[in-house]
Amino acid sequence: MSDNPKRAAAAAALELVRPGMKLGLGTGSTAAHFVELLGVKVKAGLNVVGVPTSEATRGLAKHAGIPLTTLEEAPELDLTVDGADEIDSRLRLIKGGGAALLREKIVANASKRMVVIADSGKKVAMLGAFPLPIEVIQFGLEATKRAVVKAIERAGCQGEIRLRLRPDGHGLVTDSGHFILDASLGRIPDPEALADGLAAVPGVVEHGLFIGLASEAFIAGPSGVEHIARSSF
Numbered sequence: 001m002s003d004n005p006k007r008a009a010a011a012a013a014l015e016l017v018r019p020g021m022k023l024g025l026g027t028g029s030t031a032a033h034f035v036e037l038l039g040v041k042v043k044a045g046l047n048v049v050g051v052p053t054s055e056a057t058r059g060l061a062k063h064a065g066i067p068l069t070t071l072e073e074a075p076e077l078d079l080t081v082d083g084a085d086e087i088d089s090r091l092r093l094i095k096g097g098g099a100a101l102l103r104e105k106i107v108a109n110a111s112k113r114m115v116v117i118a119d120s121g122k123k124v125a126m127l128g129a130f131p132l133p134i135e136v137i138q139f140g141l142e143a144t145k146r147a148v149v150k151a152i153e154r155a156g157c158q159g160e161i162r163l164r165l166r167p168d169g170h171g172l173v174t175d176s177g178h179f180i181l182d183a184s185l186g187r188i189p190d191p192e193a194l195a196d197g198l199a200a201v202p203g204v205v206e207h208g209l210f211i212g213l214a215s216e217a218f219i220a221g222p223s224g225v226e227h228i229a230r231s232s233f
């Protein structure tokens with residue numbers, strides 16, 4: 001196994017790729033390994049196309065020589081491979097640490113199969129230690145923030161909510177032109193209830209709870225790569 005667990009998980013997922021596949025390309029440091037390894041195969045003759053989940057991944061994929069397409073040209077994808085910030089035993093995820101959650105969720109939802117690649121540090125008994133990213137429209141930010149707080153409380157959670165900032169102190173703007181609120185909740189006992197509550201808030205574009213999207217995961221740790229399938233729960 002590679003001495004880099006992220007790369008080992010990426011290499012395991014690469015084994016699922018077949019010629020002719022339309023692929024969703026995730027975002028983040030783990031997904032970047034997948035893109036790089038896929039690029040090596042493409043240069044060796046593998047025929048696939050990819051839909052990137054962020055402008056950062058678009059750049060990496062172009063550099064790696066992977067032919068790109070869009071969901072307009074390819075509205076159904078065969079396989080998406082993406083990282084996660086947290087993953088629980090039912091393959092529920094927190095994503096969006098890299099601010100790409102909106103496009104990541106659209107791409108995952110357009111895929112027949114979503115495979116998560118991660119190091120074992122991402123596995124948790126309960127979601128919530130990682131601050132939950134919530135993508136919101138810039139208009140009405142304070143009002144949306146208040147409504148988000150209420151939705152969070154109704155779902156039995158509490159914690160601090162902060163606007164994600166760029167290093168220059170201005171609000172970070174996502175690839176799709178929105179802000180991100182990071183909700184430090186500590187624990188999310190009922191992710192489904194929180195997901196439903198957040199989705200109902202006007203101004204919330206999307207949130208980083210990915211429920212029912214990942215069908216399997218490759219999780220790499222010191223003793224090797226573990227394969228988890230949702231059907232096994």
Ligand SMILES: O=C[C@H](O)[C@H](O)[C@H](O)COP(=O)(O)O
Binds near residue numbers: 028083096098099104
């Ligand atoms: O917005 C970013 C994504 O959801 C990433 O997939 C997630 O943050 C995991 O990134 P990394 O592999 O760098 O830990």
